[in-house]
Amino acid sequence: MVSPYIALYDSVNIGDKTYCLMEIGEDLDFGSVALEKSVFGRYRIARMSYGGGHFRDGIIESGGKKYFLFAGRDITARICKATALIGGERYELYTPEQKDHFLLYTEISDQAQEKHVDRSEITFYDKNNRDITDQYNLSGGGI
Numbered sequence: 001m002v003s004p005y006i007a008l009y010d011s012v013n014i015g016d017k018t019y020c021l022m023e024i025g026e027d028l029d030f031g032s033v034a035l036e037k038s039v040f041g042r043y044r045i046a047r048m049s050y051g052g053g054h055f056r057d058g059i060i061e062s063g064g065k066k067y068f069l070f071a072g073r074d075i076t077a078r079i080c081k082a083t084a085l086i087g088g089e090r091y092e093l094y095t096p097e098q099k100d101h102f103l104l105y106t107e108i109s110d111q112a113q114e115k116h117v118d119r120s121e122i123t124f125y126d127k128n129n130r131d132i133t134d135q136y137n138l139s140g141g142g143i
Contacts, residue, residue: 025050
């Protein structure tokens with residue numbers, strides 16, 4: 001039986017979609033849901049994914065632009081900045097107020113061909129700009 005527990009955290013709006021960060025079930029599986037707004041202003045679930053791990057990423061297109069979405073569950077709330085190498089370019093994402101759950105995004109080059117980011121190309125930094133990547137298990141899934 002599936003637990004009725006669900007907790008929603010950050011959300012971002014990109015185009016006609018709203019991406020929400022969530023934990024679901026008694027095991028607190030980490031995931032995301034994409035809600036699509038209709039012409040009548042109502043939302044429907046366009047996509048949902050969840051599972052083990054503490055990080056989620058994806059590259060989406062909206063309005064002719066590409067965006068890198070990155071979500072994390074950082075129970076120590078030490079991650080202040082994440083960088084990712086995508087299509088030969090490095091992108092920086094900053095977590096607001098060192099949150100323990102975050103959903104970040106940035107526009108990327110429309111030339112990028114990737115759909116997901118190579119997790120070995122992601123680096124985390126603390127408030128003193130020290131590389132703390134080796135203190136995290138980068139497991140997770142897609143957005």
